[in-house]
């Protein structure tokens with residue numbers, strides 16, 4: 001399984017024209033999104049109006065956050081089952097460190113996490129995370145709407161949007177120590193409905209295609225990678241497969257990235273429009289957060305490791 005650097009995942013421009021619901025460009029963007037999701041389980045969004053200033057501020061915020069003492073980062077962040085909190089130096093990903101919190105697009109969510117990390121307050125951090133999260137939530141909802149419309153189930157979009165909630169996570173990959181490999185994060189799929197990742201300068205994210213090739217995703221200040229997670233895979237009755245991805249870092253520089261993960265509260269039902277002779281119903285109703293919590297449990301991690309990380 002080699003790496004084909006010249007291949008790219010589909011790129012879709014999220015400019016004002018393409019985002020006007022009902023317009024010809026909107027309809028054609030919906031088709032592109034469905035095609036990208038079915039063929040790759042992912043695509044790259046290019047947002048020409050995404051401010052370089054916000055890109056720079058979110059990664060300055062990431063650095064400030066990871067520079068905090070471990071005891072500060074390690075505090076309990078949430079009571080939600082399946083909430084990940086702070087993660088560092090796992091045996092299978094010793095260079096990876098990450099942390100995150102729920103509802104980052106709301107003042108309450110952003111303030112809660114900021115005050116936990118900086119009891120004396122840190123307005124710059126709070127404003128930056130809230131403002132990028134609002135933008136990422138908007139992107140995520142646009143993709144959900146496009147996916148629903150492209151399958152002719154726009155009527156269920158409102159219920160997906162209403163039951164969705166969001167988690168923002170920051171990632172840091174320290175430089176390699178003697179005899180360490182270039183692995184930043186092993187191959188896996190996310191449990192989310194959608195994940196939106198944004199990288200900073202040091203490349204590393206790789207996406208696996210249906211034919212088993214790994215494609216590098218190049219970082220750019222105005223591009224975002226949307227990945228389908230297991231929840232979207234179940235909701236779409238396997239029309240969209242969860243996107244397998246990993247992080248491989250060739251450069252000898254610290255890598256930072258940030259991601260917004262959308263999750264669905266409650267039970268996910270496959271819409272009946274997704275079921276036909278070619279796509280027989282593959283899922284009973286699933287408690288998506290229950291699945292998420294299981295996957296992050298000791299037992300779930302063992303099972304997933306034996307399926308996903310074996311190859």
Ligand SMILES: O=C(O)CCC(=O)C(=O)O
Pocket residue numbers: 098171185190197199205245247257258259
């Ligand atoms: O750092 C990245 O770009 C990806 C992180 C990731 O895939 C994850 O934490 O699930």
Ligand SMILES: [Fe+2]
Pocket residue numbers: 188189190245
């Ligand atoms: Fe991931």
